[in-house]
Amino acid sequence: MNDILAAASHAASDSLPGAALLTPADIPLGQPLAWPLVDHDGTLLLERGATLVGEVERDFLFRHFAPQRGDRATPEDSAAHEKPQEQEAAPGVRDLHLSIGALMGLRPQQGASGAPMHPCKLIGIAPNESIFATLPYVDGRPIEITPGENVEVVAIASQAVYRFVCTLHAMHQTPSGYLVLSKPANIRMLRERNSIRVRATFPVRFGIGAGGYQGVALARGISALGLSLMAPWALGKVGERLRIAFSLRSGNLDTPIETSAVIRNVQHEDVTQTQCTLGLELDRLTSAEQMAMKVYVFDRHDDVIYWSNSAR
Template identity: 35%
Template sequence: MTAQSASEVSPTLVRLAATDIPLNAPLGAPLLGPDGALLFEADVVIPDETTRDFLFRHFEPHRASGAPATAESTTDASREAPLTLDDMGLAIGGRVGLRGSGWSASSMYASRVIGFSAVRRNGERSLFVTQPVMTGVAPLELTRGETVELVALTGRGVFRFACTVDATSREPFSYVVLSAPGAIRRLRTRKFTRMPTRLAALYSIESQPSASPQLGRVSDISPYGMALTVPAPSAQAGDRLRLSFRFSTDGIDVEIDTSALVRHVGAAESGDAGIAYGLEFEALEPSQRIALKSFMAEHHC
């Protein structure tokens, strides 16, 4: 998973017509949604009219034009009553996502809770977690006094909060001692049934590595799978797809590139051409699943 801070400005957008999209050639410029969110990068190729029709049926392609215009902050100003560590129901062994400061501020690493300090007079308790890790990169090195941001997933909901690094240790294994959580915010009650959505995606069949990526739409999603609507069937149940898509959660743009198993091939939405694949994620990293659950918690109705 790669992630970066979401832009605080939005470009002036121009809505495109089908004739503005070249066929069998790179787009030449990024395609954006009506809200300015990136749909497809400039190097994506639309191979034929069927795929182009699919693009306009499921999305509203725009391109940026002119200078960026200042956008209003989308931060949720609502605040609940102050929450405590006990309110979260965070237990030993629970997974948390952790984002450090500095160069690592945009990347969320996976960690586990391994303990709590004794309760102090003010009722606060320190938090002990394993050294944060992410597949494919070195473990996150934290320093005393550094502020870190965490996302916790518990049976009571999804919570975001900040801590200060009080200490780090390498004996008997690498772990971190964090201050009592501050400014705990509940993102939403934990409900992770499949959620309808409309995310742009690229996919290919893993057994055909030389084939060009194809366009698709994430029609619904859960932390464990998704429905992918595509212009025309090319995979069968049991095939594995390589797919990539992106979303934004709590001001962070997240890109996921992963593999998924085709569990079934069904019909598309009523009135739409094409078909829908029922996919099961096979290789989501813990940090990716945490980001996806955070996204769902923010957008679930």
């Protein structure tokens, strides 16, 4: 218990202005909360009226979060606590993880709407990020394109499919046909290619059966398909469903997600068989929620962990 109190005290410097730091003794067991419970950054942990059943859940809460009363922070306090967003540099071709031989499609940008993509392959990337690609052929003849013309390119990378625009610098037909394209601009990700997960740390409210959310767990990994979740106890058996709610923050977007999830695996973390890790597969996501999941994952692609067969 002392280490839990110390962790809560250590988080005081990062807490929301005006919010009241709590100790385990401030949260009665078996009684509905009279106020919402938030983390040090204002993230909702438990809603007003939620109930912590036992000491195991309460200890987990203070070990992994810095619980505070959510009714003591004003909107102005929260805005003042937010860190200014740093403007991210536009991604370059090397950020796309394209490999030599990657399949690409190319078409002139002028009148491109509805025109087919002509297949080609990546054969090189210059130090200035110019691209070398094989020359596309149509009916046995080189594609009709003029140096100085802009082209749209779709490239299949190891982790996603991207669309971008280049300017054709040069076209050579001998000894082997190839194109010299400018550094890509207006890079957009079209869709994910692999089911990958990245490390993540944020609170996830869970509910079992009917009613609201009874507790809070800690996300440890996320993919476009599901979550790896650390919980104070086994929340169910493999194949059973939970109700979960969390918020994904990526760039300037903050997307709340409420859905159900199927438990795909349960792994106990200690000999007491209490704290455990669950692999969850999410379902019933809206198109906006699906996009938020994908954006969150690919914003953190440098911290990738590939899913194993035992976890979603």
